[in-house]
Amino acid sequence: MSAILELLSLLARLITAGVFLFAAYDKVWDPANFAASVATYDMLPLWAVHAVSVSLAWLEMLVGTLLLLGLLTRAAALWACALLVFFTGLMIYAGITGAGFDCGCFPGGGEAAAHQAGFETAIRDIIFLVPATFTVLRPGRWLRLGGDRA
Amino acid sequence: MNPIPELKRQLKPMALILACALGLGWLFNLVMPQGLGWLPPAVSHPLWQPIARDQALAQIKNGAMLIDARPAGDYAQARVRGALKLPQDEIAKLYPLMQPLIAQAPTVVVYGQTTSRFPAATVAQHLRAQGHAQVFVVEGCLETLEQSGFPIQRPRRGAAS
Numbered sequence: 001m002s003a004i005l006e007l008l009s010l011l012a013r014l015i016t017a018g019v020f021l022f023a024a025y026d027k028v029w030d031p032a033n034f035a036a037s038v039a040t041y042d043m044l045p046l047w048a049v050h051a052v053s054v055s056l057a058w059l060e061m062l063v064g065t066l067l068l069l070g071l072l073t074r075a076a077a078l079w080a081c082a083l084l085v086f087f088t089g090l091m092i093y094a095g096i097t098g099a100g101f102d103c104g105c106f107p108g109g110g111e112a113a114a115h116q117a118g119f120e121t122a123i124r125d126i127i128f129l130v131p132a133t134f135t136v137l138r139p140g141r142w143l144r145l146g147g148d149r150a
Numbered sequence: 151m152n153p154i155p156e157l158k159r160q161l162k163p164m165a166l167i168l169a170c171a172l173g174l175g176w177l178f179n180l181v182m183p184q185g186l187g188w189l190p191p192a193v194s195h196p197l198w199q200p201i202a203r204d205q206a207l208a209q210i211k212n213g214a215m216l217i218d219a220r221p222a223g224d225y226a227q228a229r230v231r232g233a234l235k236l237p238q239d240e241i242a243k244l245y246p247l248m249q250p251l252i253a254q255a256p257t258v259v260v261y262g263q264t265t266s267r268f269p270a271a272t273v274a275q276h277l278r279a280q281g282h283a284q285v286f287v288v289e290g291c292l293e294t295l296e297q298s299g300f301p302i303q304r305p306r307r308g309a310a311s
Contacts, residue, residue, distance in 0.1 A: 058172070
């Protein structure tokens with residue numbers, strides 16, 4: 001039973017890490033493009049767009065890396081949950097206001113609007129919340145560089 | 151796991167993660183060529199001149215060309231009467247076509263600004279870089295311009311272009 005839970009914990013942690021690393025890679029290497037995506041939401045003043053978009057990209061990258069390595073796992077998973085809750089709220093807002101633009105969440109967006117901001121994207125983020133929450137509740141011990149004294 | 155004390159215990163490592171993310175982002179921006187400044191270059195180092203709304207209106211009455219730098223969809227819904235469409239994201243494609251027309255105007259006034267975006271600044275910067283001498287940017291969104299007396303045109307559905 002314990003081995004099954006450990007396996008589930010490992011899977012949940014690696015899935016969350018994979019989601020965040022995949023999402024962050026393009027944002028970190030092409031900050032101008034991500035800043036343009038952030039600006040599309042028109043929620044931040046102009047002077048805050050670059051600072052927030054760069055910080056958000058690196059936060060996602062760091063959370064993904066820490067989860068992959070199993071360092072500060074519970075804190076990183078809490079950040080993952082917080083970010084996913086925020087993104088879910090943002091997508092619901094975008095769905096209500098009828099925004100027809102790309103959400104800027106993952107690579108492959110742009111004009112094609114492969115991941116259009118709205119209710120479908122909110123559901124996707126809620127699904128991502130499941131493994132992230134599981135990691136918070138049970139970080140596990142397998143393949144981790146650091147412990148949480150959980 | 152008792153959630154409240156555990157959450158309190160995680161606040162420090164969470165703050166550490168945030169601080170590291172901010173530090174890495176700042177360092178990356180400083181070192182890497184694709185790093186961003188605090189503001190877009192068209193805003194932090196403008197080649198264009200800002201102009202007050204009443205002065206912009208006077209310039210337009212005196213023959214200045216008015217350019218709408220907002221996305222094409224916004225232009226189709228409403229624009230200042232007589233404004234030419236030159237969206238920021240289509241400038242590379244449209245500018246060569248419009249260049250002879252813009253070159254005839256003694257003065258150009260560009261508008262288009264939202265909370266997070268300032269396409270008018272980018273378009274005006276491009277025009278200045280292409281050698282247009284008198285390029286002004288009038289700040290504010292379309293509603294602000296309307297309140298300041300700019301005549302707004304709202305084409306009927308299907309008639310916009």
